[in-house]
Amino acid sequence: MRGREFPPAMRWLVRVLRPWCMLFTKRDWRGAEHFPNGGFVLATNHVSHTDPLLLSHYLVDHGVPPRFLAKASVFKVPLGGRLLAACGQIPVYRDTADAGKALSAALDSIGAGVVVVIYPEGTLTRDPGLWPMAGRTGAARVAFLTGCPVVPVAQWGPQAILPPYGKRPRLLPRRTIHVHAGPPVDLEDLRGRTIDTDVLAEATDRILDAITAQLAAIRGQTPPSVRHDPRAASVADGQDDGRVA
Numbered sequence: 001m002r003g004r005e006f007p008p009a010m011r012w013l014v015r016v017l018r019p020w021c022m023l024f025t026k027r028d029w030r031g032a033e034h035f036p037n038g039g040f041v042l043a044t045n046h047v048s049h050t051d052p053l054l055l056s057h058y059l060v061d062h063g064v065p066p067r068f069l070a071k072a073s074v075f076k077v078p079l080g081g082r083l084l085a086a087c088g089q090i091p092v093y094r095d096t097a098d099a100g101k102a103l104s105a106a107l108d109s110i111g112a113g114v115v116v117v118i119y120p121e122g123t124l125t126r127d128p129g130l131w132p133m134a135g136r137t138g139a140a141r142v143a144f145l146t147g148c149p150v151v152p153v154a155q156w157g158p159q160a161i162l163p164p165y166g167k168r169p170r171l172l173p174r175r176t177i178h179v180h181a182g183p184p185v186d187l188e189d190l191r192g193r194t195i196d197t198d199v200l201a202e203a204t205d206r207i208l209d210a211i212t213a214q215l216a217a218i219r220g221q222t223p224p225s226v227r228h229d230p231r232a233a234s235v236a237d238g239q240d241d242g243r244v245a
Contacts, residue, residue, distance in 0.1 A: 004113065006065045009086035014060050021057045024171045025161075028218075031153070031181030032062040039110035040149045040184070043139045043207050045132045045215060046119045048158035050169065055117065055155060058179040067109060068117045069102055069138070090116070103141065110146040118142065120207055124164045127228040132212050134229035140187075140203035144195050149184035150207055154214035178218045185210050 006014070044055060056066040065088070072091040075081040085091075090109065092102040106116050120135035127133050143150045157177040162169045185207050193199050212223050 004063060004065060004115075006060075007086060007088050009083060010065055010088070013083060013087060017053065018057060018060065021054065024174055025054065025057075025157075026174050026176040027058075028157075028176055028178040028180075029058050029061070030179070032058075034151055034181050034183045035062070035064065035115070036149050036151070036184065038148070039113045039146070040115055040151055041110070041139050041142050042115055042117045042151050042153055042181075043120050043185075043211060044117065044153040045155055045211050046121055046124050047130050047155060048162045048164060048166075049124070050162045051155050051158035052117075054158050054177050055153070055179060057177075059115070059117075064115050066117060067114050069106060069119075088114075103138070103145075106138075106142050107145055110142060110148045116142065120204060120211070125228075126164075126230045127224070129224065130159060130164070131215065131223045132208050132227065134227050134231070135204045135208050137200040137204050139207055140200050141195065143187060143203065144191065144199075147191070150187065151181055151184050152207060152210035152214060153179060153181045154211050154218055155179050156215060156218045180214045180218055182210055182214050 042059075044051075052066075052068060059066045067088050067090060069090050069092050070084065072093045075084055075089075075091050088109075090102055090105045106118075109116050118139040120139050121133045122136045122138075125131065125133050139150055142148070155178065157175050160175045161171065185203075187203050187206065190199050190203055208227065212227075216223050
């Protein structure tokens with residue numbers, strides 16, 4: 001399928017990393033039947049620095065090459081940055097003159113049939129209960145500009161291996177990694193309207209609501225009635241919120 005071909009560097013990386021993922025995790029994977037044909041945005045929550053790797057395992061085993069929007073700084077890491085580029089990952093240049101390049105690359109990728117993974121929160125969650133936080137509008141913007149679906153995916157379990165902002169992973173005992181995809185988020189009533197702040201905010205809320213509902217089902221818990229917003233908290237404290245995205 002166009003856009004679902006694995007670059008040679010990615011195939012090599014899969015051969016190296018997949019056996020370790022199989023060895024140290026158990027898997028509860030659901031919902032891949034909701035993946036449309038062609039390009040789409042996969043929007044997911046972010047609970048650990050390990051979850052891109054573990055989500056990639058889920059995608060690879062369902063025949064989808066993982067393509068993430070990633071901070072440009074990680075592409076400067078020796079060897080690792082070259083591997084990311086060779087695997088087709090998309091650098092995000094925040095707060096620079098090149099900031100629009102990530103959006104252009106994401107639009108081109110979707111048009112070519114690629115599945116683009118976007119974290120709507122833009123960074124690891126800062127919610128005390130690890131629920132999805134208030135988000136940024138990138139996933140909604142890509143969806144409106146391309147007309148592509150947005151598939152919400154909830155992840156739970158990577159934080160047991162490496163807590164948010166943790167430094168030392170705990171590989172044993174083996175953890176169950178839950179990855180549940182849901183049906184595409186209903187944005188049809190918003191399509192065709194002017195892409196303004198209100199439309200983007202409404203679409204982003206719907207995307208995060210869908211992710212949160214799936215996460216609540218995995219956890220068997222009720223999420224907070226108000227989504228944590230670190231930007232509002234930092235303003236109230238008179239501090240920067242430390243967001244990296």
